[in-house]
Amino acid sequence: GMSTADSDSCDVFVIGGGPAGATAAALLARQGRRVVMAEKAHHPRFHIGESLLPANVELFDRLGVRERVERIGMAKWGAEFVSQEHGRSVRLGFGEGWDKKLTHAWQVRRSDLDEILFRHAAKEGATALEGCRVRDVVFDAEGATVQATLDDGSSRQWRARFVIDASGRDTFMANRLKSKLKNPRHNSSALFGHFRNAWRAEGMYEGYITIFWFKHGWFWYIPLADGTVSVGAVCWPYYLKSRDKPLKEFFADTIALSPELSERLKDAELVDDAVYATGNYSYSGTHCTGERYLMLGDAFAFIDPVFSSGVYLAMHSAFEGAELVATTLDQPSRAPAARRAFERYMRKGPKEFSWFIFRVTNPTMREFFMYPQNPFRVKEALMSLLAGDIHNGTPIWRSLRILKTIYYAVSAANPR
Numbered sequence: 001g002m003s004t005a006d007s008d009s010c011d012v013f014v015i016g017g018g019p020a021g022a023t024a025a026a027l028l029a030r031q032g033r034r035v036v037m038a039e040k041a042h043h044p045r046f047h048i049g050e051s052l053l054p055a056n057v058e059l060f061d062r063l064g065v066r067e068r069v070e071r072i073g074m075a076k077w078g079a080e081f082v083s084q085e086h087g088r089s090v091r092l093g094f095g096e097g098w099d100k101k102l103t104h105a106w107q108v109r110r111s112d113l114d115e116i117l118f119r120h121a122a123k124e125g126a127t128a129l130e131g132c133r134v135r136d137v138v139f140d141a142e143g144a145t146v147q148a149t150l151d152d153g154s155s156r157q158w159r160a161r162f163v164i165d166a167s168g169r170d171t172f173m174a175n176r177l178k179s180k181l182k183n184p185r186h187n188s189s190a191l192f193g194h195f196r197n198a199w200r201a202e203g204m205y206e207g208y209i210t211i212f213w214f215k216h217g218w219f220w221y222i223p224l225a226d227g228t229v230s231v232g233a234v235c236w237p238y239y240l241k242s243r244d245k246p247l248k249e250f251f252a253d254t255i256a257l258s259p260e261l262s263e264r265l266k267d268a269e270l271v272d273d274a275v276y277a278t279g280n281y282s283y284s285g286t287h288c289t290g291e292r293y294l295m296l297g298d299a300f301a302f303i304d305p306v307f308s309s310g311v312y313l314a315m316h317s318a319f320e321g322a323e324l325v326a327t328t329l330d331q332p333s334r335a336p337a338a339r340r341a342f343e344r345y346m347r348k349g350p351k352e353f354s355w356f357i358f359r360v361t362n363p364t365m366r367e368f369f370m371y372p373q374n375p376f377r378v379k380e381a382l383m384s385l386l387a388g389d390i391h392n393g394t395p396i397w398r399s400l401r402i403l404k405t406i407y408y409a410v411s412a413a414n415p416r
């Protein structure tokens with residue numbers, strides 16, 4: 001039943017305790033604000049999205065969790081692309097990017113990473129609640145009333161001056177506002193599982209992520225620190241619609257479509273005999289801020305995970321979002337301009353990554369990935385993009401513009 005006696009108040013209420021929510025909660029609590037973060041699950045909880053970008057390392061540093069993440073992670077020094085049609089594979093080290101300091105990242109189990117971030121927010125002073133599902137938020141002139149349902153079915157209510165939606169693909173706020181725009185061009189789904197005894201490369205190549213292109217989409221191959229390898233197939237929608245057998249057999253048949261991947265898995269066995277499926281369609285919202293709220297990470301936008309950008313964009317948006325919250329609460333007269341800047345900022349990352357994601361299936365672009373050249377430093381710039389180096393002012397944009405121009409010129413000369 002509803003117990004109004006439990007009513008509580010805070011400066012900032014955070015919906016969701018994944019990377020975006022936990023990062024924002026930690027930063028705002030560190031500023032001495034009263035922060036409540038509600039997570040409907042209990043950490044450690046499973047989540048897909050295990051490959052991180054070098055640009056994320058600095059964010060872990062600034063949060064104060066870098067060493068803990070390093071301990072659970074498999075060092076990832078680059079990415080390998082394998083193309084059947086080219087009969088070729090290519091390894092691209094992050095050291096080939098523009099900023100030579102962005103050398104590596106890690107592959108992690110998200111249950112481990114997300115728990116580190118969540119507990120860290122509590123250590124910084126946030127009230128971090130698990131088994132607490134936010135069910136309703138009502139805004140008024142002073143702030144918002146937030147209602148949640150706890151595991152035992154009881155209700156709890158808070159007053160908050162500001163609300164952060166970091167509910168991930170649940171898109172709590174965007175659903176309520178009907179502000180979510182699905183991207184019809186990217187409507188794929190993913191099948192995935194974890195393997196024991198899968199092939200591992202030697203030395204610093206061991207932790208490379210490998211992307212295998214195949215005719216119905218692409219595979220990820222992510223070696224984890226415990227010796228297992230996460231393997232997933234991101235497939236175009238028509239292919240999944242063709243499924244006429246159990247998920248596990250369908251996954252095995254799909255893997256068989258890539259001889260190179262099959263070779264790596266020839267002695268491997270599925271952990272727990274388990275194969276998972278998830279919808280993977282892209283979306284973004286019409287807007288990500290209101291007078292008393294903002295949306296971070298996947299709660300605002302999701303793009304195809306081929307470049308492993310999700311956790312980085314989620315955490316970076318939390319750093320920027322925490323600034324916006326501070327401005328709104330402390331200097332309200334500056335809030336409208338700060339909001340406009342944040343709206344622009346939130347579109348930049350997905351836009352830059354998406355341009356390449358939409359075209360990476362195109363033969364011209366695929367050719368560049370498989371035989372990367374560096375005129376006008378375009379390869380370095382692309383490697384920087386793949387490292388997530390998009391917010392640091394590294395001068396990659398001129399080269400990326402040239403790469404786009406070359407792409408359009410070649411495509412026009414070879415219409416298909």
Ligand code: FAD
Pocket residue numbers: 015016017018019020021038039040041047048049050051052053132133134135166167168169170172190232278279280296297298299305307308309310311312314
């Ligand atoms: P989430 O991590 O989803 O966290 C949201 C949290 O909110 C969850 O814990 C959820 O339980 C909680 N929640 C939701 N609703 C409520 C509610 N009403 N009340 C309370 N709590 C609630 N990213 C990468 O960086 N690298 C990858 O290799 C990668 N691969 C991916 C592969 C696939 C198939 C998919 C689908 C995604 C992948 N991603 C990857 C993307 C990545 O998973 C997300 O971008 C990232 O998790 C976003 O973080 P977040 O904090 O915004 O959301």
